[in-house]
Amino acid sequence: MQQKGPIQIIEWEDLDKRKFYSLGVFMTFTSRATAYPASLIRTRLQVQKGKAVYAGTFDAFFKILRAEGVRGLYRGFMVNSFTLVSGQAYVTTYELVRKFVSHYSPSNTVKSLVAGGAASLVAQTITVPIDVVSQHLMMQGCHSVSQLSRFKVKPKMVLAAAKSKPTFGQAWDLTVQIFAADGLKGFYRGYVASLLTYIPSSALWWPFYHFYAEQLTLLAPSAWPHLLLQALAGPMAGATAYTITNPLDVIRARVQVEGRSSIVETFKQLLAEEGAGIMTKGLSARIISSLPTSVLLVVGYETLKKLSLRAELIESRHW
Numbered sequence: 001m002q003q004k005g006p007i008q009i010i011e012w013e014d015l016d017k018r019k020f021y022s023l024g025v026f027m028t029f030t031s032r033a034t035a036y037p038a039s040l041i042r043t044r045l046q047v048q049k050g051k052a053v054y055a056g057t058f059d060a061f062f063k064i065l066r067a068e069g070v071r072g073l074y075r076g077f078m079v080n081s082f083t084l085v086s087g088q089a090y091v092t093t094y095e096l097v098r099k100f101v102s103h104y105s106p107s108n109t110v111k112s113l114v115a116g117g118a119a120s121l122v123a124q125t126i127t128v129p130i131d132v133v134s135q136h137l138m139m140q141g142c143h144s145v146s147q148l149s150r151f152k153v154k155p156k157m158v159l160a161a162a163k164s165k166p167t168f169g170q171a172w173d174l175t176v177q178i179f180a181a182d183g184l185k186g187f188y189r190g191y192v193a194s195l196l197t198y199i200p201s202s203a204l205w206w207p208f209y210h211f212y213a214e215q216l217t218l219l220a221p222s223a224w225p226h227l228l229l230q231a232l233a234g235p236m237a238g239a240t241a242y243t244i245t246n247p248l249d250v251i252r253a254r255v256q257v258e259g260r261s262s263i264v265e266t267f268k269q270l271l272a273e274e275g276a277g278i279m280t281k282g283l284s285a286r287i288i289s290s291l292p293t294s295v296l297l298v299v300g301y302e303t304l305k306k307l308s309l310r311a312e313l314i315e316s317r318h319w
Helices: 018-046 057-073 075-103 108-143 156-161 169-188 191-219 226-258 263-279 283-306 310-317
Strands: none
Touching: 018 057, 018 075, 018 226, 018 283, 057 283, 075 108, 075 169, 108 169, 108 226, 156 169, 156 191, 191 226, 191 263, 226 283
């Protein structure tokens, strides 16, 4: 049996870019669709006061399912799907920055750390306006929770949406309300909080992913395929990174949904309301949402890179 070697990282210059982008859109959409219900639950848990509406992740899941149906778990998804653009911007920035940093440091940890942070900066600049609208849509299904949102969909639109297929009417209504109240800056409310959340998360995820993948390679039997080990490393990296950055994610959700302007004041109020609970508020939903996302991201992304490998390099690579 052939001895298993270290995991080979496919770099940007090894890829056929046309294949990479065409297949990448499908991968991004699939991963977002799978993780969206958990993201919606996480947002509602983080915004509610204490446990006023939902006792926890599974309680929220079943209550939403009973009251709003499966559609309730995907409230705002059509708007959120526009983040496909930011997904492509993310992977492009990540790969290009990795290539740039490699001229200054051969360390995979350094390349992953810097590239992950830079990729998140670019992606969040595109994503935040979409998130602002989609998060307000997430809050509309439950009366008790929707009261915490500054903007509310008109009752006739809620009724129409319940009787027909989803449309962008509610999203447009909220967009008009946000613009009327805050102008363009309203769509970037919570931008700094988002950067403080997602840049560290992304910067930590990639180094932890490569670290866990390499450690699993050393521990696992040689017959185990690399892709399986990478699929295990993804959720482990996600759980680690999200646990570290969860308080920042709670602050981000409050700032965006309640229209706050001060990160420091929001943190103080959360600390007064929740105490040490701020460390784990919505964390289980966040980790649960990261499990399928991380597995799909890793399996999809690594498979995507292998399928997009330049023809002349295929025979030289062994997996």
